[in-house]
Amino acid sequence: MKIKPLGSQGLKASELGLGCMGMSDFYGPRNDEESTRTLHRAVELGITFFDTADMYGPFHNEELLGRAIKGKRKYLTIATKFGIVRDPNNPRVRGFNGKPEYVKKACEASLKRLDIDIIDLYYLHRVDPDTPIGDTVGAMGQLVKEGKIRGIGLSEVSANTLKKAHAIHPVTAVQSEYSLWTREPEEEILDACKNSGVAFVAYSPLGRGFLTGQIKKQEDLAEDDYRRFSPRFQGENFQKNLDLVSKLEQMAVSKGCTPSQLALAWVMAQGDHIFPIPGTKRIKYLEENIGALNVKLTKEEMAEIEKIAPKNVAAGLRYPQEMMGSVNR
Numbered sequence: 001m002k003i004k005p006l007g008s009q010g011l012k013a014s015e016l017g018l019g020c021m022g023m024s025d026f027y028g029p030r031n032d033e034e035s036t037r038t039l040h041r042a043v044e045l046g047i048t049f050f051d052t053a054d055m056y057g058p059f060h061n062e063e064l065l066g067r068a069i070k071g072k073r074k075y076l077t078i079a080t081k082f083g084i085v086r087d088p089n090n091p092r093v094r095g096f097n098g099k100p101e102y103v104k105k106a107c108e109a110s111l112k113r114l115d116i117d118i119i120d121l122y123y124l125h126r127v128d129p130d131t132p133i134g135d136t137v138g139a140m141g142q143l144v145k146e147g148k149i150r151g152i153g154l155s156e157v158s159a160n161t162l163k164k165a166h167a168i169h170p171v172t173a174v175q176s177e178y179s180l181w182t183r184e185p186e187e188e189i190l191d192a193c194k195n196s197g198v199a200f201v202a203y204s205p206l207g208r209g210f211l212t213g214q215i216k217k218q219e220d221l222a223e224d225d226y227r228r229f230s231p232r233f234q235g236e237n238f239q240k241n242l243d244l245v246s247k248l249e250q251m252a253v254s255k256g257c258t259p260s261q262l263a264l265a266w267v268m269a270q271g272d273h274i275f276p277i278p279g280t281k282r283i284k285y286l287e288e289n290i291g292a293l294n295v296k297l298t299k300e301e302m303a304e305i306e307k308i309a310p311k312n313v314a315a316g317l318r319y320p321q322e323m324m325g326s327v328n329r
Helices: 032-044 060-068 100-114 133-145 159-168 189-196 207-212 235-255 259-268 283-294 299-308 321-326
Strands: 003-005 012-014 049-051 077-082 084-087 090-096 119-124 149-155 173-177 199-203 274-276
Touching (some): 012 077, 032 283, 060 100, 077 100, 077 149, 100 119, 119 173, 133 149, 149 159, 159 189, 173 189, 189 199, 235 299, 259 274, 259 299
Parallel strands (some): 049 077, 077 119, 173 199
Antiparallel strands (some): 003 012, 084 090
């Protein structure tokens, strides 16, 4: 596992991180014991970069991660997020808050739940349309001055928003969905990050698990799994996307790796400033994902993948229509 600079503000992280969201929310039942074992195994295998958020649970995921990293903190880069507010009475309801006073309040709460003194990378989870980005980032910059956080992150922002934010305070990283079936970052934000010395953190690099080849029918998902409501996992879209995965599976077999490893190797091949953070709550899949580090793709293989999965190949939106307005702001 290679440790490399995370942006240009002094942070470092393992080239492959671990997304922790599914351990607490959205992807079926929780199993804290299994998740904790997976987190410990990730550290053993050299992963130092862990990603969570206050809205995962809500709140449960930060607490879970905080307990798991006890005694291991100094070796790790911990990232969390704020800005999406969920209604306690109806967790499906979302709001956005990037007001300066909320930035400080949310940070203090995350520090307490994680049981750490400083957050390495603190993201604005989604841009608040009612608060100027300069106000939010200005408040985050104050947290850096106060020693509460080390680096500022933004999630699902446009290149223009990054430019505005970066002018207020240096941004360490931008996190957005990026995979073989979500390639919108290639339009602007990947280059904008590279040219500004900003790391790009790719979440859902395995297409929310679809690109692993493990999901063959909707019944493979738990009744309460968020993906049942995702357009790409529904109706005709499901079968079309399954056909895409079938082609990737065939190529993986000829390459001597798994579809997951092929998909992750492709993401990592897009640039040294890119950090994929595939999520899992099982050691088996964690170890499989780390195996992607040994998969090197030739120019010919990259071209073959391009034929199989060109831009816009996925059938269906990546989020339900009502949620699409909150991305790429």
